[in-house]
Structure formats: structure tokens, C-alpha cells
Amino acid sequence: MADDPTRAAADDAPTTAGPAPFGRQRLLRKPVLAWAAWDWGSAAFNSVVTTFVFTVWLTSSTFVEAGQDVDHAKGVHSEWLGTAMTISGICVALLAPALGALADASGRRKPWLGWNTLVTVLAMAGMVFVRPTPGHLGGAVVLGVTLLAVGTVFYELASVAYNALLLKITTPGNLGRVSGLGWGSGYVGGIVLLLVLFVGFINPDVGWFGVSSKDGWNIRAAIALATVWMAVFAIPVLVAVKEHPERDPQAITPLGAYAKLGRDVARLWRTRRSMLGYLVASAVYRDGLTGVFTFGAVLAAGTFGFSSSQVIVFAIAANVVAGIFTIAAGWLDDRFGPRRVIAVSLVVLVLSATAIFVLHAKGRTVFWVAGLVLSACVGPAQSASRGLLARMADEGREAESFGLYATTGRVATFLAPAAWTVAIRWGGDHQYWGILGIVTVLVVGLVLFLLVRFPAGRRVDGRHDVTAAAQPELV
Numbered sequence: 001m002a003d004d005p006t007r008a009a010a011d012d013a014p015t016t017a018g019p020a021p022f023g024r025q026r027l028l029r030k031p032v033l034a035w036a037a038w039d040w041g042s043a044a045f046n047s048v049v050t051t052f053v054f055t056v057w058l059t060s061s062t063f064v065e066a067g068q069d070v071d072h073a074k075g076v077h078s079e080w081l082g083t084a085m086t087i088s089g090i091c092v093a094l095l096a097p098a099l100g101a102l103a104d105a106s107g108r109r110k111p112w113l114g115w116n117t118l119v120t121v122l123a124m125a126g127m128v129f130v131r132p133t134p135g136h137l138g139g140a141v142v143l144g145v146t147l148l149a150v151g152t153v154f155y156e157l158a159s160v161a162y163n164a165l166l167l168k169i170t171t172p173g174n175l176g177r178v179s180g181l182g183w184g185s186g187y188v189g190g191i192v193l194l195l196v197l198f199v200g201f202i203n204p205d206v207g208w209f210g211v212s213s214k215d216g217w218n219i220r221a222a223i224a225l226a227t228v229w230m231a232v233f234a235i236p237v238l239v240a241v242k243e244h245p246e247r248d249p250q251a252i253t254p255l256g257a258y259a260k261l262g263r264d265v266a267r268l269w270r271t272r273r274s275m276l277g278y279l280v281a282s283a284v285y286r287d288g289l290t291g292v293f294t295f296g297a298v299l300a301a302g303t304f305g306f307s308s309s310q311v312i313v314f315a316i317a318a319n320v321v322a323g324i325f326t327i328a329a330g331w332l333d334d335r336f337g338p339r340r341v342i343a344v345s346l347v348v349l350v351l352s353a354t355a356i357f358v359l360h361a362k363g364r365t366v367f368w369v370a371g372l373v374l375s376a377c378v379g380p381a382q383s384a385s386r387g388l389l390a391r392m393a394d395e396g397r398e399a400e401s402f403g404l405y406a407t408t409g410r411v412a413t414f415l416a417p418a419a420w421t422v423a424i425r426w427g428g429d430h431q432y433w434g435i436l437g438i439v440t441v442l443v444v445g446l447v448l449f450l451l452v453r454f455p456a457g458r459r460v461d462g463r464h465d466v467t468a469a470a471q472p473e474l475v
Contacts, residue, residue, distance in 0.1 A: 031169040032178055034240035038117075038162055039182040041233025043190030044226035045120060045155050049148065052194060052315070053202070053226075054127060055081060057219045058144045063137045077141050084145035088152040095153070096160050096404075109161040109168075110243055116158035117234045123151030124227040128220045162237070163402040166390045169241055179390070180330025183383035187323030191316055193229055197222040265404075275392055275401075277452040282385050283408035284415060285346055285445025289378050291416030291438045292349065293318075296371060303360060303432045304367045314368070318375035326379030338384035338391070339460050345381035346446040349374055350439055357435040391460055415441050 048054065059081055064073040099112065130144040170178045201207040201222045211221045268275050300306040300314055333341050352373040359366045393401035419437030427433025454460040 029169075031241045032181065034236035035162075035165060035169050035178075036182040036185045037233045037236040038113075039186040040189035041230045042155070042159075043186045044193055044230040045124065045151065046186070047190035047194055047319075048197065048222065048226040049124060049127070049151065053197065053219060053222055054144070055148065057216070058130070058141055058148075062132050062216065063141050065134065065137050080141060081145050081148070084149040085152065088149040088156075091153045092156040096157060096402075099157055099160065109164045110238055110241065113158055113161035113165070114234075114238050116154045116161065117230075119154040120151050120158060121227055121231045121234070123147045123154065124223060124230065127151075127223045128227070130216075131220065132216050160402045160405075163386055163390070163405070165237070165241060166386070167393070168243065174334060177330035177334050179387040180326050180328070180333060180380070180383045183379055183386070184323040184325075184327035184330075187319045187326060187379060189233075191319045191323070193226060194316070197225065201225075272392075274452050274454050277448070278388070278392065278454070279404055279408045281445055281448035281452055282389075282405070283412035283445075284448055285342075285442055286382070286385060286409055287412045287415045288438055288441035288445055289349075289381055291420065291441060292353070292374055292378055296374070299356075299432065299435070300367060300371070304364050306364070306367075314371065318372060321372050322375045322379040325376040326383050329380035330383065332380075333384050333387055337460050338388035339454060341384040342381050342388065342449065343446065345377040345384070346442055346449070349377045349381070350442050350446070352377070353435050353439045353442070357432060357439070360432045360435075388460060392454070 059074055059077045061070050061074065063077060064070050124147075126147045127144060130140050130147070132140060166179060201211055201218045206212050207218055207221070209221075211217050213219075265276075296318070300310070306314065329341055329345075352370045356367060356370045359370075389401060389405055416438055419441050420434040421437070423437030423440070424434045427436075
């Protein structure tokens with residue numbers, strides 16, 4: 001049967017956050033799949049560059065000059081990495097809300113997404129030229145962390161525009177499932193890419209195309225393929241998602257964007273305190289969620305004695321579980337609301353992490369079981385958090401709202417690392433005590449989240465929460 005052109009046009013038509021589109025659409029539509037492809041492709045930056053490959057290589061003994069103290073040099077390079085990431089975080093915190101306001105004023109998010117993604121890809125391409133040349137190893141590390149910082153800034157700014165497109169490709173009735181599909185695609189895409197790179201370049205002595213570890217070409221080739229991966233999968237959203245921009249009649253300048261931002265925050269304080277409360281609460285618990293993955297591998301190796309290959313196997317399993325549960329939890333999000341998904345996920349996370357602390361002496365089986373439960377909850381909580389903000393954002397101010405989301409998240413990024421460190425010192429320098437630090441951050445975030453009074457009619461509590469959209473918010 002031939003495709004119905006009327007139906008196809010309706011499928012591709014943009015949607016808004018107004019009262020009308022609370023209905024449901026077919027989930028696997030072209031704009032949705034194109035949008036999720038960006039999440040799939042961006043795993044090249046998250047998994048390969050920032051987590052498992054490039055940063056690990058850059059802070060390894062490969063970049064230590066002959067005759068230097070290896071541990072000291074690696075420590076210095078790790079400090080450089082931390083400094084670069086701190087600077088990038090400050091830049092994102094300062095730029096994201098204002099650039100989001102500019103994007104909203106123009107009514108066009110796709111150009112912001114395209115240009116910021118392009119700079120991210122160029123920064124990744126530059127990493128291919130980072131090479132371990134004796135006598136210049138320190139300079140190579142500086143170049144590497146600089147490119148990483150630049151890539152991180154523009155990746156985060158691209159994410160603001162990307163998230164702001166969420167309500168342009170679906171209705172609130174499908175928002176949870178679409179957000180979960182995108183976030184889950186990121187997990188699965190990262191695993192697929194890591195497996196390809198591990199088999200093709202990183203693990204064998206001589207990989208595909210005769211690539212070996214000489215001059216770090218096994219890692220550099222992996223970064224090159226990751227660069228192409230992200231560039232290719234960024235194209236569909238820029239082509240298939242339609243925008244019908246309506247320019248703000250009042251022109252806005254970059255400096256004016258900050259003034260507007262201040263006025264909007266003041267307006268939120270007067271009329272939408274639930275939005276501000278949610279931004280603060282989510283910043284806290286999202287940093288706890290990040291801490292679960294950041295310190296999970298460290299804990300597996302340091303406390304439970306996992307070898308490097310065992311850590312990789314667990315990482316693959318954890319990301320597969322996270323991807324599956326994140327996609328599946330999208331249905332629960334739409335049916336019961338993101339508030340319940342987030343709250344239940346955080347409670348299970350706290351219980352599972354506490355179990356690891358209490359039962360750590362029982363060995364690796366405890367970590368495998370409780371660790372996979374943790375992985376199953378992190379993705380749904382992150383995806384539902386994005387979906388909840390999309391439901392709360394005012395129409396035409398989505399990018400600005402996600403800019404604030406990025407900023408508050410960056411402001412809170414010190415919480416989990418600091419709590420981890422303090423807890424270990426409190427426990428007599430036993431690493432497993434760091435789990436209690438992560439648990440503390442999650443509990444504080446959960447309590448703050450439960451104190452937020454969300455307005456009715458925005459589907460925060462699922463499909464039945466659609467009848468009171470016109471009611472004023474209680475402050």
C-alpha cells in the first residue's frame with residue numbers, strides 16, 4: 001500500500017507544548033529516529049573521548065618522559081585534565097543560559113545544534129594529532145586536554161539545543177518514551193562503538209588496516225573513527241526535523257541575553273518557583289547519578305579486585321542494561337509521569353548502593369548484582385529528568401530552560417567527588433566508604449526533589465494530569 005502523503009506530512013509536522021498536543025503519536029516516526037540518532041552518535045564523545053579511551057590514554061604512562069617518576073607525572077597530567085574540565089564547566093555555566101535565550105529569540109535551535117556539533121567534531125579530529133613524541137610528551141598532554149575542554153564546552157552547548165528540540169518532534173503524550181529512546185540510544189551506541197574500536201584497533205597487536213600501537217596510532221585511529229561516527233549520526237536531525245521559526249519581535253543581543261536571563265529568573269521566582277526548585281534538586285541528584293558511573297569502575301578495581309578486562313566487561317554489561325531499561329522506562333514515564341519514575345529510581349539507587357557498602361566483604365557477586373541494578377536506574381532517572389523539564393518549560397523558551405538546566409548541573413558537579421573523598425577519609429581511607437558519599441548526594445537530591453510542588457496540567461504525573469493546565473501555580 002502506498003504511503004499516505006497526508007499522514008506523512010502530519011508525522012513530520014512540528015508540535016508545541018500547548019494544550020492541544022496532549023494526544024499520542026506513532027512513536028517510531030522519521031523525526032524521532034533522526035533526533036535519537038544524535039544521541040546515538042554523541043556517544044562517541046561521551047564514551048570514547050571523555051570516559052574510556054582518550055582521557056585514560058592521555059593520563060597513562062605513555063606520556064611520561066623517560067627518567068621521570070611515573071606516578072608523579074601521571075598525577076600532574078591528571079591535575080591538568082581536572083583543571084581543563086573545570087574551566088570548561090565554568091564556560092558552560094556562563095554561556096549555556098544566554099545562548100539558549102538567543103536560540104529561543106530566533107526560534108531556530110537547529111543552527112545552534114549544527115554549529116556547536118561541528119566544533120565538537122573538529123575538536124575530536126584535532127585529538128588525532130596528539131601523539132606521544134619523546135621530548136614533547138608534556139606538550140602533547142596540554143594539547144590533548146585543551147582540545148578536550150573545547151570539545152566539552154561545545155558538546156554541552158549542542159546538548160542544550162538538542163534537548164530543546166524534544167517538544168518539536170513529539171507530543172507530551174509520547175514525551176517520556178521519546179526521551180527514553182534517545183537516552184537509551186546513547187548507551188547502546190556507545191557500547192557498539194566501543195566494541196568496534198576494541199576489536200578493530202585497541203586490543204589486537206596489529207589492528208585493522210595494519211594499525212599498531214606505534215606513535216599511539218591504535219588510539220588515534222580509534223578517535224578518528226569516533227569523529228566520523230559522531231559527524232555522520234549528527235546529520236539526520238539537521239535534515240529530518242522541521243522547524244518553523246517565529247522570530248521574537250524584540251531583537252536580542254548577546255549582552256541583552258544575560259539581562260533577559262536575569263529578568264526571567266526573577267519571573268520564575270515570582271511565578272514558577274517549582275521550576276527553580278526542580279533545577280536545584282535535579283542538579284544535586286544528577287551529580288549523584290554521574291558519580292555512580294564515574295566511580296563505579298574505580299570501585300570495581302580498587303575494592304572488588306576486578307582486572308582491566310573485567311572492568312570493561314562490566315562496563316559493557318552495565319551500559320547495555322542501562323540502555324534497555326532507559327528505553328523501557330519511557331513507557332512508565334508517559335503512563336505514570338516522570339516524577340514517579342525519578343523518585344522510584346532514586347530510592348532504588350540509594351538502597352542498591354547501600355547494599356554494596358554493607359555487603360562489600362561478600363565479594364564480586366554483590367557488586368555485579370547491585371551494580372547492574374544501579375545501572376538499570378541511572379538511565380531512567382536521567383531520561384525522565386530531561387522529560388520533566390521539557391514538560392515544565394514554557395513554549396518558545398525551551399532552549400533557555402535547558403540552558404539553565406545545564407548551568408545548574410555544572411554548578412553542582414563538585415558534590416559527588418567531594419562527598420566521595422570526604423567519606424573515604426572519614427572511613428579511615430577505605431575506598432568502599434566512598435559509596436556512602438554518593439548515597440548522601442542522592443538522598444539530599446531526592447529530598448529536595450520530593451519537596452518541589454509541581455503545577456497540575458503539565459503531565460508531570462502521567463497521562464491523567466492533563467485537566468488543570470490553566471490553574472495558576474502555587475508558590
